[in-house]
Amino acid sequence: MSLLRRFVLDLGSSRLCQRTKSLPLLVLSLFWITGCEYLPHNPDLALSDDELTALRQAAIPADEGILSRFHDHTFVGLGDYHFNEEFMSYATSLVVSDEFVSRAQTVIVEFGNAKFQPLLDSYIAGEQVSRGEMLNVLRGSVFFTAWMPDVYADFFTAVRKANLSRPAHLQIKVVLAEQAFDWQQVKDSEQWQQAASNKVDGFFATVEKVIKSQQKALLIFGAFHLLRIPEGVSKALPDNELTLASRLLRHYPGALYSVWPMAQPEIIEALQPLSGKRLIDAQQPPFSALRFIDLMPKARYRLGKIDSRNAPVSALFDAMLYVGPTQRRTLFPKAVIDERLWVDEMKRRVQLMGGPLESKFTQILAESEQFYR
Incomplete structure (x- = not known):
């Protein structure tokens, strides 16, 4: 991709296209060729009324759809949408349900690193660990700012409560995906940059241990970690340039069923009146053929990094999770x-x-x- 086109794709906006009438003809031509046709626009579920009705009718209860996938997959991945608490709240209710522990009893989460695994194990087992001490699990993460909303600590507390009500063989195990990292030892940006750049390596190593132990597990990660890179692009990339999902599927084909969290208000409005939490199959038409960038224009930068701006949803994830109206609250508690x-x-x-x-x-x-x- 040319530098000019990448510049326009990454920095452009629809307002720029509206202003091009004042540009010289040559610049205008270059701008249109490289960028305007790809520039972001409002989210749009480009389906007819009949297709929308069929899509709503085909949506199934989320618990049923997610748990049934453990029958033929080792992992089900739920994408988290940072600072949008409805998705973590749903994941929490799913994990502590009796139906979940009948299918899988392990959850691998992004929010925490292996240094704090013994502390978390003690906490969710009901031992004398305070909630305040447990917060170190979240605060010690490489990207700790993402995990400050209460919903992540509430997840651990809910698991602790559920485990106290169950016999040992039915208790939930939570595995922290990051490799051990100690903020107190970080004195310069280079140390942090190294940990951040090796993050997905740590994720993969943690997930691989679980798969080799023949366990089934729910993965809860930031949604873009669970986005597949289309095969035509991913096959040319080394492991360290793949998303967690693509890396996992390269080494363990068919192991992962990935679920994208839909939070765009325009799409949610178009899907109403769906009732309750629903799962929409991204592999079935007409939804499968829609471009993901049309559903989530803000993803243009991430998609551009993996040469997938025009990728259909069917190439990127398996299903979409609808939890009803959501709200992004970018505040610390x-x-x-x-x-x-x-x-x-x-x-x-x-x-x-x-x-x-x-x-x-x-x-x-x-x-x-x-x-x-």
Whole structure:
């Protein structure tokens, strides 16, 4: 892909196309050829009324659809949408259900690293570990800022409560996917960058241990980790450039069934009046042929990195999870803001991260402090 085209794809917006009338003809021509036809637009479920009706009728209860996939897959992957709590709330209710433990009893999660596995094991087994101590599992993660909303700590607490009500052989095991990492030992950005760049390697190593132990497991990761790279693109890439999903499927074909969380308000409105939590098959027409970028234009940058801007949903994931109306709340909980020593430590860490991550943290922190005044 040319540098000019990549620049336009990554930085463009539909408003730029509206302004091109004032550009010289040559520049206008280059801009249209390289970018305008791909520039983002509002999400659109481009189906007729009849097709939408058929899609709604074909959607099945989410619990049934997800749990049934353990029959012929080792892993079912649920995509998390950071700061959009409805999806983690759903995952929590699924994991603590009796139906889940009858199919699988292991959950592998992105939010926490292996250094804190013994602490988490003790906590969810009901031992004398406080919720405050348990928070170190989340705070010790490489990308800890993503896991500050209460819903992630609530997940561990719900598992603990469920385990206390069940015999040992029916208790849920939670595996932390990150390799061991210690923020107290990080003194410069290079150390953090190394951990961040090796993150997916750690994920894969953790998942591979589970598959070799012949266990079935639910994966809960940021949704883009569970996005498949289309085969025509992925076969030319080395392991370290693949998503977790594509890397897993390269080494263990057929092992993973991946579920994308649908949070775009325009799409949710088009799907109503679906009742309850529903699963929509991404492999069946007419949904299968839709371009993912039309459902989620904000994904253009991620899709561009894997040369998949025009990929249909059927090439990227197996099903879409509908949980009803959702809301993205980019605020830290009040308890986090009130703990000033922890806020100072977060500031130290994000200064080492730098770039967009530091800028985003600073924005969320300022908005949170303003909100709780």
